[in-house]
Amino acid sequence: MAGWLVKSEPHDWSWQDQQETTIEPWTGVRNFQAQNNMRAMKVGDLVFFYHSGKNPAIVGLCKVSKSAYPDPSDDTKRFCLVDLKAVSSAATPVSLASIKADPDFQHLALVKQARLSVMPIDKEAWQKLYKMAAFPA
DNA sequence: GCCAACGTTGGC
């Protein structure tokens, strides 16, 4: 199963905000690589919700509730977005520092490409991160 | 708040 990670700046859109809404159109992705990743998402795929900025960490788990469709607010018609739904909160947020400190995670785009805001997470890394975050069943 | 990394834009 494919796993993903999306970043959000908490002052802009936080995990708190995400939980208080049912479905959130994931707008504002204006990077082709990130766009390509979003287009590869399927309904039901799970997505880590990551806070950038101060105390960067994986804080929550979302599910794709609608796969990529054109962003109606985009005049250039170049960009798509997906809808995300909050699933559960990490009992133990996984900090970027701890991810960087673990040799198993050195290949992740999160470590190697700081500026990419939507990225795939391979199965092994996903399972380990999932355990570390201790999501309630 | 600063600075490094990197993606995008635009001139040639």
Added chain:
DNA sequence: GCCAACGTTGGC
């Protein structure tokens, strides 16, 4: 089509 300049993101 290349490359320099610029803007933005995000970690510290």
